[in-house]
Amino acid sequence: MDASSDGTPGTRAYGERLAEVPEKELLRRVHDERDPAAREELITRYLPLVRSLARRFSSRGQPVEDLIQVGSIGLIKAIDRFDTSRGVELSTYATPTILGEIKRYFRDKGWAVKVPRALQDLNIRLNRVIEQLTVELNRSPTIPEMAKACDATEEDVLEALESGRAYNSLSIFSSGTSEDEDSMELLDFLGAEEREYELVEQRRYLAPAMERLDDRERLILHFRFFEGMTQTQIATRVGISQMHVSRLIRKSIEVLRQHMLEQDQLFSEHKET
Amino acid sequence: MPGRRRGDVADTVCLEVPRDAGFLPLLHIVLGGIALRRSFSFDDLDDLQLAVDNVLAEDVPPRGTLSMLVTVSEDAMSVRLEPLRNTDLRTTLVQGQVPPGAEGRCIEICILLRSLVDEYLLSDLGGGTYAVELRKLVG
Numbered sequence: 001m002d003a004s005s006d007g008t009p010g011t012r013a014y015g016e017r018l019a020e021v022p023e024k025e026l027l028r029r030v031h032d033e034r035d036p037a038a039r040e041e042l043i044t045r046y047l048p049l050v051r052s053l054a055r056r057f058s059s060r061g062q063p064v065e066d067l068i069q070v071g072s073i074g075l076i077k078a079i080d081r082f083d084t085s086r087g088v089e090l091s092t093y094a095t096p097t098i099l100g101e102i103k104r105y106f107r108d109k110g111w112a113v114k115v116p117r118a119l120q121d122l123n124i125r126l127n128r129v130i131e132q133l134t135v136e137l138n139r140s141p142t143i144p145e146m147a148k149a150c151d152a153t154e155e156d157v158l159e160a161l162e163s164g165r166a167y168n169s170l171s172i173f174s175s176g177t178s179e180d181e182d183s184m185e186l187l188d189f190l191g192a193e194e195r196e197y198e199l200v201e202q203r204r205y206l207a208p209a210m211e212r213l214d215d216r217e218r219l220i221l222h223f224r225f226f227e228g229m230t231q232t233q234i235a236t237r238v239g240i241s242q243m244h245v246s247r248l249i250r251k252s253i254e255v256l257r258q259h260m261l262e263q264d265q266l267f268s269e270h271k272e273t
Numbered sequence: 274m275p276g277r278r279r280g281d282v283a284d285t286v287c288l289e290v291p292r293d294a295g296f297l298p299l300l301h302i303v304l305g306g307i308a309l310r311r312s313f314s315f316d317d318l319d320d321l322q323l324a325v326d327n328v329l330a331e332d333v334p335p336r337g338t339l340s341m342l343v344t345v346s347e348d349a350m351s352v353r354l355e356p357l358r359n360t361d362l363r364t365t366l367v368q369g370q371v372p373p374g375a376e377g378r379c380i381e382i383c384i385l386l387r388s389l390v391d392e393y394l395l396s397d398l399g400g401g402t403y404a405v406e407l408r409k410l411v412g
Contacts, residue, residue, distance in 0.1 A: 130315060140316035143309040158305040161315075162298050225388045231316050246319050250326075257330060257380050 027084050042079050043072070046094060050075050053098050057106070067102055074101030122160035125150050127243050131235075134242065140232045164243060165250070209259040217252040224249055284310065286343045292335035300325060300341055307343050308350060311411050321352065321409045324389040328354055328405050331362040331382050348411050349391075355404035363403055366395050 018026065018041040029038035047068075054067035078094035129149045133141035147154045210218050220238060223229040224245075231249070235242040288303050290296040301322045308318045329339070342353040357363070362382065365371055369383050386393045392408040 140314035142312055142314055143305060143318070146315065154309050155306070158302055158309070161305065162301050165298070165301075225384050228388060231319060242315065246323075250323065253323075253327065253380065253385070260380050 023090060024084065027079070027082060027090065030079060031082075031084060039076075039079060042090070043075060046075050046079075046090070047072070049091065049094065050098055053095065054102060057102055067105070070105040071098045071102050074098035077101070119156070119160045119163045122150060122152055122156060123164040123243075126157065126160055126164075127241050130242050134232050134235075140230065140242065161243075165247070208263075209256045212255050212259055213252050217248055217255075220245060220248050221252050284343075284345045288341045288343075289338050290341070292329075292337055292339050294335075296339075297326060297329070303341070304343065304350075304352065307345055311345055311347075311350065313350065313409075313411060317409055317411070320389040321350065321407065324386055324393075324407050324409075325352055325354065327380070327382060327385050327389075328357070328362070328407070331365075331380065332357045332359045349408055350411065351406055351408045353404055353406040356398050356402035357405060358402055360401075363395065366393065366405065 018037055021038070021041070023042070023045070026038040026042050029035040030042065050071040051064075051068055054064055054071045057067055058064050074097045075094055078090065078097035081097075082090055082093055126146060129146055130141060133145055133149055137145070141149075143154050143157055147157045150157065152160075210221075213221070216238065220234055223234045223237065224231070229237070231242050231245045235245045238245070240248075284307065286303065286307055288300070290299060304322055304325070305318055308321070313321075325341075329335070336358065337356070340353075340355050342355075344351045344353075365382055366386075371381055371383075386407070389409075390407045391410045394406040394408070396404050396406070398404055
């Protein structure tokens with residue numbers, strides 16, 4: 001018999017027939033027989049789901065094709081880890097796994113320099129821990145308190161905090177993080193603060209540079225440097241974490257400094273001519 | 274590094290690094306390591322680190338090596354940065370504001386420092402160089 005038409009695993013005929021095989025049977029073959037063709041068939045069937053989920057993130061500055069690749073890894077993980085005895089559909093299990101893989105990709109892309117995963121994770125945990133401890137203690141926590149709450153060493157906490165500064169600000173400010181979405185909603189209610197801020201903006205020299213910042217950044221700088229509020233107080237007021245406030249302050253000062261440098265260069269050139 | 278144990282009355286740590294922005298994380302880590310020997314909050318530590326970053330960012334062009342001397346006592350942490358050379362920064366810190374004519378072209382470092390630390394002092398080292406000391410109270 002011709003090998004291409006005998007329905008043996010690995011042959012073209014076998015692959016063509018798989019398209020008609022029920023999903024549960026394919027999963028059984030993947031797990032019981034380690035059948036690569038069955039695995040491939042499942043991947044093919046679920047690629048439209050991966051594409052659909054990847055497109056949800058299309059506005060975040062990464063090529064959709066890259067996101068589909070990343071999502072496909074999530075799909076493969078879902079197929080390989082799926083437990084057929086649990087009585088749920090593969091799609092139910094695959095969707096969060098694919099989404100998780102894409103989100104993880106965005107999180108990792110956010111780190112401007114290579115930071116070990118353990119430190120990245122600790123930094124993210126610290127973000128929450130600082131918020132929790134601030135509420136519990138009614139003040140900004142100390143490093144030992146943060147270390148204890150994270151079950152980490154004080155040195156690891158310091159390193160994780162420092163590594164957080166390597167986080168690419170672009171990813172923090174791009175749309176989509178829940179923290180940003182929440183705070184932008186909050187900004188809608190800050191009209192009174194804005195008017196207060198406008199008084200400060202009238203400071204002739206700062207105004208042009210401040211225009212380079214968005215509303216929230218200007219507001220945060222105003223709170224910190226003109227109202228004397230602490231980062232913790234600003235975090236509570238604006239509705240974002242203390243670490244996020246810290247990053248925004250640093251980023252905003254850097255934007256201002258850049259503007260000043262450009263002005264200084266223009267001034268020098270003008271003087272020369 | 275200091276030989277005293279946590280909780281002792283005063284400690285002094287001196288660190289000398291090349292004047293390169295790549296060493297800022299090291300300065301931060303050292304400050305953090307010392308801060309945790311006292312009841313410094315994350316807020317206060319971040320303020321002090323930001324103050325150091327901004328002073329150094331204004332001392333352009335960076336040249337030679339930087340000495341960071343950190344002293345901790347029961348109630349405060351002081352960071353002395355030297356030698357600094359930028360004359361605009363020096364004038365600004367002495368006068369407490371950006372010099373007339375330079376507004377809009379210099380970051381208002383005094384406004385930043387007044388918010389970030391409790392006290393800042395400038396002392397002459399001679400030869401056109403100076404030191405800036407930033408003092409932050411605990412709590």
